[in-house]
Amino acid sequence: SxxxxxxxxxxxxxxxxxxxxxxxxxxxxxxxxxxxxxxxxxxxxxxxxxxxxxxxxxxxxxxxxxxxxxxxxxxxxxxxxxxxxYRRCTKPLLENGSFYSTEMDFKIHEKLQYQCNPGYHTPSGATEDTVQCQPQGWSFQPSCIKKLGKSCQVPRLEHGSYSGAAQEVRLNGTLRYRCQHGYRSAAGSASDTALCLAHGWELPPSCTSMSSSLVNQACLILPFGMGMYFLRGIKSKICSKVLLSLWYFSELYSFPRLYLF
CATH class of the missing domain: 2.10.70.10 (Complement Module, domain 1)
Incomplete structure (x- = not known):
């Protein structure tokens, strides 16, 4: 019991x-x-x-x-x-992008989608992403970062040719090219190389005519009988205050020298 x-x-x-x-x-x-x-x-x-x-x-x-x-x-x-x-989540700041929603406050567990401007991407590499309002705040800070190229497209080259047939060059790679007779690269060379950087070519390949800056080859008869040529832009009026680039033949007539006045 x-x-x-x-x-x-x-x-x-x-x-x-x-x-x-x-x-x-x-x-x-x-x-x-x-x-x-x-x-x-x-x-x-x-x-x-x-x-x-x-x-x-x-x-x-x-x-x-x-x-x-x-x-x-x-x-x-x-x-x-x-x-x-739980505290409501306030729409976060976002540079180089925009939100799909126009609301300013969001409830717990509510989601907010955003997209990046052209030339920018999310930390994951996408063009858009979604954040969620959680007890401690947004699941992560939305951001758009500038795209960094992994290669450079080989541009069309007038009056010149490339040493290879590649269509693109990897980041930090170089592209060798040669200009036709009478043309020079931006650095003034008959042949040159271009460097591929994250934002594009450091100096894009180009070939410019050596005589493209001359408007005429007329010889001016000076009192001393020396021949002179003037560059493009100077046609009829030559003032003392104007900066001129003149090709002046030396007294020995052996080679031309460039003078700036």
Whole structure:
């Protein structure tokens, strides 16, 4: 009989714990209950299993479901779900890109999609991505970074030719080319190399005519009988304040020299 009474006592305690586990006044950060729950706390709490309670989040915060108000139930393990209020996410700053949504505030778990401007991409290398509002804030900071090329396309070369038939050159690679007779590269050489950088060619391949700057080859008869040629842009009026580039033949008439006045 002693064992029977012990078993009965155990069963009674178990039932008391299961059916009458109390739930005390919940502490809700950035949220609260109706004021009368606080004013008459001893009357309402502790609450027993099965009792329900409503709470509200402060301005700028929402429940996990994204609503302003929530409802919890007293269970054997306490209040369920645990009452929480999450800060709303404010639209983040984004340079070199734009957001699809015009909203400024977003609820917890809400997503925000953005796209990058031409020439820019997301950290993952895509043109667009999506961030999500989480309890600690946005899942990550949206950003658009400038694309860095991995190769350079070989441009069309007028009055010159390339040493190879490649269509593109890898990053930091060089491209060798030669200009036709009477033409020179931007550096003034008959042959030159172009370097491929992340933003494109350091100096694009080009061949320019050596005489393209001359408008005519008319010889001016000077008092001393020396021949002179003037560059493009100087046609009839020559003023003393104008900077001239003149080809002057030396007294020995052996080679031309460039003089600047």
């Amino acid at each position: 002693t064992n029977f009474f012990l078993w009965l006592l155990f069963f009674w305690v178990f039932c008391l714990f299961w059916f009458y586990t109390p739930c005390d006044l919940p502490q809700i950060e950035n949220g609260n209950l109706a004021q009368y729950y606080y004013s008459f706390k001893r009357y309402y709490f502790p609450m027993h299993k099965g009792k329900k309670l409503s709470y509200s989040c402060m301005v700028g915060y929402t429940t996990e479901s994204g609503t302003q108000d929530g409802r919890i139930t007293c269970t054997a393990k306490g209040w369920s779900p645990v009452p929480r209020c």
